[in-house]
Amino acid sequence: MKFFEGYRCSRCSMEIPAGSVAGECPACAAPLLAVYDLGGLRRVVQREEFFSRHGGVWRFRHLLPTFGREVTLGEGSTPLIRARRLGARLGIERLYIKNEALNPTGSFKARGMAVAVTRLLDIGVREACMPSAGNAGLALSAYGAAAGIRCRIYLPDGTPAGMAEECRLYGTDVVRVPGSIADAGARLDAEAGAERAGVVSTFREPCRVEGKKTIGFEIACEIDSPSAPWVLFPTGGGTGIVAIWKAYTELETLGWLRGAKPRLAVVQSKGCAPIVRAFKAGEGEVAPWKEPETIAAGIRVPGSRAGALILAALRESEGTAVAVADADLMGAVREIASCEGVFAAPEGAATWAGCKALVGDGTIDRSDTVILVNTACGSRYRFLLEDR
């Protein structure tokens, strides 16, 4: 049974067929979002069946674009760890860490790439390229290798040194670019040319959001409290936020939600906080941040192609956005590791710094359920510990 119907432009609502090679709206270049026959799905599949399957991202295939061969390296089904010792420090009884470090190549990027690379195979594209702050590049490299797809990654300055080397190990071509990931993206645009169909950059490829949606499905499966849980997400391009909100919206439409929808909180660094700034100013779009600066490479992203979608998700969810100081990140890494046995990436640890700030100003109540999403493994950022 197939319920995937195709894509729809998030801005102009133009419809794009399922087999299209287009990665963004051909009319207005806005992000495409996958569309499903939810009515048909509800008639055929029970909620219990949807949630009862084993096996990571693809267990949710009824709400994923379905193709012939599903590329997988064992992504998804990451643990939601009850963080009692960490929670006690702030008086939060129900604190959780969704540990995305346990994905292939050590980050949540694996979920999106499993589905994106599966799509590339389906539409017959055998070369892929993308700018990356590191973890997305690792994920594309690994899934590309598994699928026999040739990859080229544009890595900006500030990407941890070993990541380029690790990408090359998988057979990927790596191009180092001075500046931020926006500059890396511009370089790709200048060079990509004929490979257009293989661009899998954030929000220029519609299936990465779909893969990441499964984080939302997994949380909804485990947390079904009647009061809204907070989900704190370190945010660069914003795929995670858009994906989790899309997951909950689909579940709600299906009548499959048991608990409340979450309140989403974007966490950024004070040195690069375009979404926080736009949210607080009540804007409807995200303007680029000049001279982005943070040690958390994964969120050194000066803008987003999906600013409107991110801001809408924050407002619809009665969420918020908070910026934290770089100076607090490595302390947060140490606190999470020593209390919970989880070595978070600096951007993952930013959610704990953000949690403190939001409890401090009363936004989060100590009786709330709070989920910190650690998007990546800290191991590759170990060099940051040496500075102390």
Place this chain on the structure above:
Amino acid sequence: MKFFEGYRCSRCSMEIPAGSVAGECPACAAPLLAVYDLGGLRRVVQREEFFSRHGGVWRFRHLLPTFGREVTLGEGSTPLIRARRLGARLGIERLYIKNEALNPTGSFKARGMAVAVTRLLDIGVREACMPSAGNAGLALSAYGAAAGIRCRIYLPDGTPAGMAEECRLYGTDVVRVPGSIADAGARLDAEAGAERAGVVSTFREPCRVEGKKTIGFEIACEIDSPSAPWVLFPTGGGTGIVAIWKAYTELETLGWLRGAKPRLAVVQSKGCAPIVRAFKAGEGEVAPWKEPETIAAGIRVPGSRAGALILAALRESEGTAVAVADADLMGAVREIASCEGVFAAPEGAATWAGCKALVGDGTIDRSDTVILVNTACGSRYRFLLEDR
């Protein structure tokens, strides 16, 4: 329902009660093995129930020592990847990689430590110590942090530099020791003194084997071919081999095996191959290897406290033991990464080098099902790539 009955000495059969603080046989110092009421279990639990549960190592709790609180960081339920592209290079159609890198702290050591640290909590021990080649130390550090247990790790020379630092991040005391892991163990013996009950060294603690047994349960759940599959395991202290064989033996006794038991293959480095030497010489025990030398830190283990158990498992399973050259390891790492998208540790990649040797000499037939166990993530050994 509780089916765990206690421990039995693997040499003199002395019985030790479940709540004992003894980690090895008080009479003869041989390894203890956990014992279960398999008859009782079979009467109460169905095979399908045993295998149908979700959730990593603890889903097999009917065949694990059960205590009050189960410590977990999301270990187990790692992917068994169908390695088509890699297999095609050797003409093996059914080649798989059991990717243990997707465990917490990036190695199969997490499975054992989840259960061992759970046991420490149960018997009231709040300090733990151990020698380690790196990955076991990371795992103990993380689980110790999560459980509030103070840890001390003795790391030998040759342990990748960052591992000590990473252990310290979790709050662990790290002692660097010149020599091999055997020297680190001797140093622990000289210093441990009053902390005796918290020694979790390989085969001086009975629950690490139990946790690792779940690799066997997972493989048995997925591979049920009537002809015996090969399981190639990079072997240092030998817990993995003993554990997998114990898993299959228990399943067989329960009548829960669908397919054939596996043929086990120990893979070691030519620079440190005490088990291979003993196996080929028909010995019943493993004599220590002098001057162990290999870049694969995880298998630079000159001896084993469970030599008799390992050799028995190899012979009972009609298995084998093979030594591979260090010079072939990094090439194997590159081959696995570029074909399958898996960055294996050098010892994990040794299984692929070993597979080539065993196909080459006719021990493994190309029509056999072959499972390579990648015990750890390659990321922390990235420095080895720089040598080329």
